[in-house]
Amino acid sequence: xxxxxxxxxxxxxxxxxxxxxxxxxxxxxxxxxxxxxxxxxxxxxxxxxxxxxxxxxxxxxxxxxxxxxxxxxxxxxxxxxxxxxxxxxxxxxxxxxxxxxxxxxxxxxxxxxxxxxxxxxxxxxxxxxxxxxxxxxxxxx
Amino acid sequence: xxxxxxxxxxxxxxxxxxxxxxxxxxxxxxxxxxxxxxxxxxxxxxxxxxxxxxxxxxxxxxxxxxxxxxxxxxxxxxxxxxxxxxxxxxxxxxxxxxxxxxxxxxxxxxxxxxxxxxxxxxxxxxxxxxxxxxxxxxxxxxxxxxxxxxxxxxxxxxxxxxxxxxxxxxxxxxxxxxxxxxxxxxxxxxxxxxxxxxxxxxxxxxxxxxxxxxxxxxxxxxxxxxxxxxxxxxxxxxxxxxxxxxxxxxxxxxxxxxxxxxxxxxxxxxxxxxxxxxxxxxxxxxxxxxxxxxxxxxxxxxxxxxxxxxxxxxxx
Numbered sequence: 001x002x003x004x005x006x007x008x009x010x011x012x013x014x015x016x017x018x019x020x021x022x023x024x025x026x027x028x029x030x031x032x033x034x035x036x037x038x039x040x041x042x043x044x045x046x047x048x049x050x051x052x053x054x055x056x057x058x059x060x061x062x063x064x065x066x067x068x069x070x071x072x073x074x075x076x077x078x079x080x081x082x083x084x085x086x087x088x089x090x091x092x093x094x095x096x097x098x099x100x101x102x103x104x105x106x107x108x109x110x111x112x113x114x115x116x117x118x119x120x121x122x123x124x125x126x127x128x129x130x131x132x133x134x135x136x137x138x139x140x141x
Numbered sequence: 142x143x144x145x146x147x148x149x150x151x152x153x154x155x156x157x158x159x160x161x162x163x164x165x166x167x168x169x170x171x172x173x174x175x176x177x178x179x180x181x182x183x184x185x186x187x188x189x190x191x192x193x194x195x196x197x198x199x200x201x202x203x204x205x206x207x208x209x210x211x212x213x214x215x216x217x218x219x220x221x222x223x224x225x226x227x228x229x230x231x232x233x234x235x236x237x238x239x240x241x242x243x244x245x246x247x248x249x250x251x252x253x254x255x256x257x258x259x260x261x262x263x264x265x266x267x268x269x270x271x272x273x274x275x276x277x278x279x280x281x282x283x284x285x286x287x288x289x290x291x292x293x294x295x296x297x298x299x300x301x302x303x304x305x306x307x308x309x310x311x312x313x314x315x316x317x318x319x320x321x322x323x324x325x326x327x328x329x330x331x332x333x334x335x336x337x338x339x340x341x342x343x344x345x346x347x348x349x350x351x352x353x354x355x356x357x358x359x360x361x362x363x364x365x366x367x368x369x370x371x372x373x374x375x376x377x378x379x380x381x382x383x384x385x386x387x388x389x390x391x392x393x394x395x396x397x398x399x400x401x402x403x404x405x406x407x408x409x410x411x412x413x414x415x416x417x418x419x420x421x422x423x424x425x426x427x428x429x430x431x432x433x434x435x436x437x438x439x440x441x442x443x444x445x446x447x448x449x450x451x452x453x454x455x456x457x
Contacts (some may be wrong), residue, residue: 005169033226033231033232034231036231038231040237041235042237043235043237043241049244050241053244053245054241056156057155057250057252058234
């Protein structure tokens with residue numbers, strides 16, 4: 001990316017898997033919008049493949065995953081892996097939802113950069129996302 | 142990864158194309174160079190514009206159109222525009238939600254884009270994004286505008302065929318006689334045709350088209366037509382495809398050089414306007430500009446004189 005041209009950061013908010021609870025995803029999408037991000041919302045019931053393709057077509061900086069179905073241990077690492085296979089491992093992945101604390105270390109080990117559990121303030125999420133975007137932007141030539 | 146974007150784009154590589162679109166959207170100087178080099182590879186895609194009121198079902202309709210074109214084994218690009226917040230500069234781009242059926246299809250490339258303050262129903266970057274998809278070899282490129290009202294008609298400058306999507310219940314026949322949106326349609330799509338009021342809407346649009354016929358005479362080569370659809374139930378879409386084909390054939394009987402010239406004149410104007418706008422914002426954030434405002438505030442200069450001064454800087 002042109003280091004001299006400022007960019008508007010773009011984030012994909014994705015709902016992989018079978019649960020239909022999108023309130024959390026919408027709250028985060030809205031908070032990011034109000035913080036000046038361009039947010040692409042995927043809608044419900046996405047597969048890891050559809051989210052990774054969407055992320056690449058939209059040239060997003062990061063993907064936020066909202067999962068309340070309990071399938072996070074499969075879906076999140078799958079998405080990180082598919083990004084890598086597509087040569088897009090510069091796109092960072094973070095997540096939220098009903099995620100037991102005990103699962104978090106393994107998810108981070110698998111390449112998920114941050115997990116936000118219920119009760120997290122939107123300010124905290126925005127700060128993480130902004131910093132991750134800035135880091136990604138300055139790493140680009 | 143950006144040094145060799147052009148060959149990768151011409152090779153159909155999504156990631157490279159998506160990155161160039163981002164550079165274009167951000168107004169990066171390098172994007173201009175690449176776009177110049179890319180331009181000779183454009184001109185093969187058929188460009189379909191879809192515009193209409195917010196919530197009229199444009200995205201759902203586009204989703205159905207993509208399915209139809211794919212069945213005809215055509216590849217499809219889509220640029221979907223949504224509004225930028227005037228307060229935060231952020232945006233929620235949600236058109237894709239209705240189109241995710243096609244997310245894993247290699248023959249479909251959907252790109253969401255925010256208006257970033259541009260009026261007219263498109264983003265400044267939209268024409269360039271269409272060119273990138275065109276150069277990648279997509280057969281059809283669909284532009285879905287932001288939800289529009291009466292006056293946002295820029296789409297017509299860049300589309301071969303323009304669909305205006307209307308729904309029942311939004312106004313009476315005086316609305317239909319007003320200038321603007323209703324003048325640009327090649328095809329009127331009356332969507333949500335299962336809703337009450339559809340017959341009345343159809344009657345009003347037909348009456349308006351008849352008035353045009355009386356005013357313009359009978360020798361127009363093409364007359365706008367009306368299609369009724371229920372996009373969500375997938376009804377009337379085949380007939381709409383037939384109408385699009387009919388408009389396309391009517392264009393083929395015209396002079397392609399004339400259309401080409403018209404398209405290019407819009408394109409050059411749009412590019413030049415973008416340049417002027419960025420110069421303008423550069424000047425209006427400068428100290429010299431603050432000086433001018435100080436002079437107006439202290440009464441030594443009037444706003445017209447200050448604007449003259451500003452204009453002089455712009456054209457220097």
